Every structure is written in structure tokens, then in C-alpha cells.
Amino acid sequence: MSKLLALVTLLAFLAGHVAAQQEGPYVCFNGWLRLPTLNPQLCRSRPRIQPRRLNPRGEGLSYGYYNNNSTYCPSAERIIKDAVTKAVTAYPGIGAGLIRLFFHDCFVRGCDASVLLTTTATGNRDVEREGPPNKDSLRGFEVIDEAKAAIEKACPGVVSCADVVAYAARDASSVLSNGRINIRMAGGRLDGRESFANETDQLPGPFSNLTQLEESFYNQGLSSDEMVTLSGAHTIGRGRCNLFSDRFGDMDPALAAKLRAQCSDSNNFVNQDDVTPNALDKQYYRNVIDKKVLFNSDAVLSSVAEVTENANSATIWERKFEQAMENMGKIGVKTRATGDQDVEIRRVCSRVN
Ligand code: HEM
The missing domain is CATH 1.10.420.10 (Peroxidase, domain 2)
Known part of the structure; x- marks a missing residue:
């Protein structure tokens, strides 16, 4: 009798659980809903309004970070600039790709190079790169990889992939604006070790309305003015x-x-x-x-x-x-000052050490 009761209770629980999942309000790639590549597996329910991040302060970041003793790699910024200048001069579209890569990195888990991972600390392969906004769309990865490989030769284990992405976006902006746009980009980000495709639903989409755009930037601590x-x-x-x-x-x-x-x-x-x-x-x-x-x-x-x-x-x-x-580059950063645990300086940007 008690076994029967337990079985009935279990079935009732499961039925309720399934109903809740089906009925729950889905925020499923808001603004990207009509993407043909949409994978229902990625469509988990999440709260409509996420807690607002504080105005990003970028604790632990500083200018000329790699000119310091403990993080010494004075050639890093030049290596990145050379790689970006060469690639963007040959093919300007790559510069656009690098600027967007930085945006898509920072809006998901903060600027921690999670957008570059193809496999993660837990062996996950359904990474941000596979998310609807990114798949078959993001570009510029090879420029990051080329710069990072050259930096690793010059000073192994010192410069994070997250910083390479940020500096590359800065340099691409300078080249494509013919030197008119000069971003003061601080360094000191550490690399994350996880990445999930479903988290790319935090990125606003092409079908978003004004409220949704403002909300997605507000959730990252950026203003409506900064969104525009x-x-x-x-x-x-x-x-x-x-x-x-x-x-x-x-x-x-x-x-x-x-x-x-x-x-x-x-x-x-x-x-x-x-x-x-x-x-x-x-x-x-x-x-x-x-x-x-x-x-x-x-x-x-x-x-x-x-x-x-x-x-x-x-x-x-x-x-x-x-x-x-510059402000976008401060979103959710993990630095030596923030005491985040699961971080590292990746040797190869597409995989954890
Ligand atoms: C405001 C919300 C935004 C929405 C809804 C949005 C959406 C999009 C979409 C749909 C594309 C075309 C992707 C494709 O067809 O493959 C795109 C491209 C692009 N976006 Fe955004 N974006 C937004 C904000 C930004 C921001 C903040 C940046 C960087 C500061 C940015 C930089 C770019 C660049 C440079 C491209 C061209 C990329 C390339 O040619 O490879 N976007 N964006």
C-alpha cells in the first residue's frame, strides 16, 4: 500500500513538473525568435527580468596592465595591434567581426573570452559559439588565435584571451575609423572556463523593440544612451x-x-x-x-x-x-582583484587549459 502511495505521489510530481515546464513563460532568444537555426533544446525558461548589474566598474583593470612587473609582457599590445591592422587592412569585414566579438563576449558571462571556447571545463560543447546569435555569424576568431599564439611565444601564460579580444576591438575601431576613434582600453581580465549556448539569449536580437533593447543593456549596467x-x-x-x-x-x-x-x-x-x-x-x-x-x-x-x-x-x-x-569592456570582468575562483589565463583561446 505504501509503495502504491509513493508511486502515485511520484507520478503526480512528474506530471506537475512537465506542466510547469510547458506553461512557463519562455524568453527564448528574444528578438532572435525567427532564426531558422533555433534549437528548442536551447529554449529553457528563464526569468524575464534579470537582476540588474551595477554600473560596470571594472575592478582590477588598469591601463598598460602588461607593462607592470607581475604581469610583464610589454610587446602584447603591439603584437595584437599588428595582427589586427594586417587583417583589417586586407579585409575590413574582419574588423567588424572583431568589434562584434567583443560585444558578444562581454554581454554573456562578462568579458571573459567565454565566446571563444569550443569545449569547456565540464566538457560542454554546446557553447556560446553555437548559440543562435553567434553560429555561422561571428567572425575574426583566427585573428585572435594568431595574436595569442605570437604573444604566447613572447611571454607564455601572462596575457588573457579576454584582454586580446578587448584590445583587438579597440584596434579594429581605430583602423576602421581611420584613426579617429581611440578607445582607452584597460587590461587585466582573466579567462572564464565555462560557456553555454543558451546564455546567448541575453544578447538583443534584430527583431527586438526599443524596450527590449533598453532592457538588455540595462541588465548589463549600460544606459539607454550607451545602447544608442x-x-x-x-x-x-x-x-x-x-x-x-x-x-x-x-x-x-x-x-x-x-x-x-x-x-x-x-x-x-x-x-x-x-x-x-x-x-x-x-x-x-x-x-x-x-x-x-x-x-x-x-x-x-x-x-x-x-x-x-x-x-x-x-x-x-x-x-x-x-x-x-571602454564601459562595455568592464562588464562582469574577472580579475585578480575580484577573487573569482574558476578562472585562468588560457594558453589556447578556444579551449580551457
Ligand atoms: C543594440 C542591439 C544590437 C542588435 C539587436 C544587434 C544585432 C546584430 C545583427 C542581427 C547582426 C547581423 C548578424 C548576421 O546577420 O550574421 C549584427 C551585426 C553586427 N553588429 Fe550588432 N547588434 C546590436 C548591438 C551591437 C553592438 C553594441 C555592437 C558593437 C559595439 C555591434 C556590432 C556589430 C557589428 C560590427 C556587426 C557586423 C559584424 C560582421 O560583419 O561580422 N552590434 N548585429
Whole structure:
């Protein structure tokens, strides 16, 4: 009799559990919902509003970090700059990739190079790189690997992959802006040892509305102003047709016609900025006003006053972009000062030591 009771209790528990999972409010790659690669396995329920991070302070980071005695590798920043300059000069799209890599690293588990891992401390292979926003989309990994390999030769075990990603984004910004954008990027990040594809749902998506965009930045401790400023990075690089082809009717007609032709295959990529595709400049804001942007997440910014301000003054936007990139580089950092446990300086950026 008691066994029967236990069985009934167990069945009731399991039934309730399954129902809760099915009914729960799913925040499943918000803004990325229409991605064809969406894997239901990645679609776990999580709370809609995550606790807000404090304004990122970057405790333990400092400028010229690798010029210090205990973390001495004075050639590190030059090695990265040389590798980035060579790659971006040959192919500007890689510079766009490096800037986005930094954003996608920092928004998921903080700037800890978790975006670079292909396998983790627990042997997980369903890593951030496999998440819908990243898979078949992120690029620039080989530049990070090349720079890191050269640094390891010069000073083994000193420079983190997270810092290589941050410096590479800084240097790509400088090259693509023709020296107009100079980010003061501090160093001292340590590398994480875990990475999960489902956590990439913290990244805003191309179908996001203004509230969702503001919320995702707010959750990282960044302001709405910084969200608008950083979105200016969509003045370089590329976007995939299936992420905006429902919007042709809302675009400037001449651009829409051109994009329609370029999008004969929905997997094709097109330039984000049709006017100055490879220049990190304020053109993005003019494009928002002129309905010449690709994504819904770009178009919804047209109601924001700062867009007009940025469209009218290169200097205003450039200084704000430098500051916002520096702030983004402070999100959730693990440093020698923060006492995080599961950290290291990876020897090879794609795998834990
Ligand atoms: C505000 C929310 C944002 C959304 C919804 C968003 C979304 C996207 C999407 C959908 C793409 C195209 C990906 C593809 O088709 O493969 C893209 C590309 C890009 N994004 Fe964002 N993004 C946002 C913010 C940012 C920020 C903050 C940065 C950096 C500061 C950034 C930098 C870039 C760059 C440079 C590219 C081009 C990448 C390449 O050509 O490889 N984005 N973004």
C-alpha cells in the first residue's frame, strides 16, 4: 500500500513538473525568435527580468596592465595591434567581426573570452559559439588565435584571451575609423572556463523593440544612451537577409529594391551601411533617419533624440563611442582583484587549459 502511495505521489510530481515546464513563460532568444537555426533544446525558461548589474566598474583593470612587473609582457599590445591592422587592412569585414566579438563576449558571462571556447571545463560543447546569435555569424576568431599564439611565444601564460579580444576591438575601431576613434582600453581580465549556448539569449536580437533593447543593456549596467551610441557599430560589417527581409516595405524604396536583388538567397549577407560600408563613422545615424538600416532593432531608434544629435556631429558620437566601448569592456570582468575562483589565463583561446 505504501509503495502504491509513493508511486502515485511520484507520478503526480512528474506530471506537475512537465506542466510547469510547458506553461512557463519562455524568453527564448528574444528578438532572435525567427532564426531558422533555433534549437528548442536551447529554449529553457528563464526569468524575464534579470537582476540588474551595477554600473560596470571594472575592478582590477588598469591601463598598460602588461607593462607592470607581475604581469610583464610589454610587446602584447603591439603584437595584437599588428595582427589586427594586417587583417583589417586586407579585409575590413574582419574588423567588424572583431568589434562584434567583443560585444558578444562581454554581454554573456562578462568579458571573459567565454565566446571563444569550443569545449569547456565540464566538457560542454554546446557553447556560446553555437548559440543562435553567434553560429555561422561571428567572425575574426583566427585573428585572435594568431595574436595569442605570437604573444604566447613572447611571454607564455601572462596575457588573457579576454584582454586580446578587448584590445583587438579597440584596434579594429581605430583602423576602421581611420584613426579617429581611440578607445582607452584597460587590461587585466582573466579567462572564464565555462560557456553555454543558451546564455546567448541575453544578447538583443534584430527583431527586438526599443524596450527590449533598453532592457538588455540595462541588465548589463549600460544606459539607454550607451545602447544608442554602441548601435552605431552597425555602420560597418554585414547582415544576413533572413533577419530583415520582412522589412523591405518599411525601408527607403531604392535601398529596398537593391537589397531585394541581393537577397535572392535568404542566407546571403549584405552590407549594413550601403553608403560607407567599411568606415566606422556616424553614417549609421543618418541611415536610421533615412530608413536605410537593415534591422527592426536599428529602425526603432528613429524615435530617439540622440540619433539626430549623433547624425549631426561626428565628434560627439566618436567620443561617446570610445567611452561606451571602454564601459562595455568592464562588464562582469574577472580579475585578480575580484577573487573569482574558476578562472585562468588560457594558453589556447578556444579551449580551457
Ligand atoms: C543594440 C542591439 C544590437 C542588435 C539587436 C544587434 C544585432 C546584430 C545583427 C542581427 C547582426 C547581423 C548578424 C548576421 O546577420 O550574421 C549584427 C551585426 C553586427 N553588429 Fe550588432 N547588434 C546590436 C548591438 C551591437 C553592438 C553594441 C555592437 C558593437 C559595439 C555591434 C556590432 C556589430 C557589428 C560590427 C556587426 C557586423 C559584424 C560582421 O560583419 O561580422 N552590434 N548585429
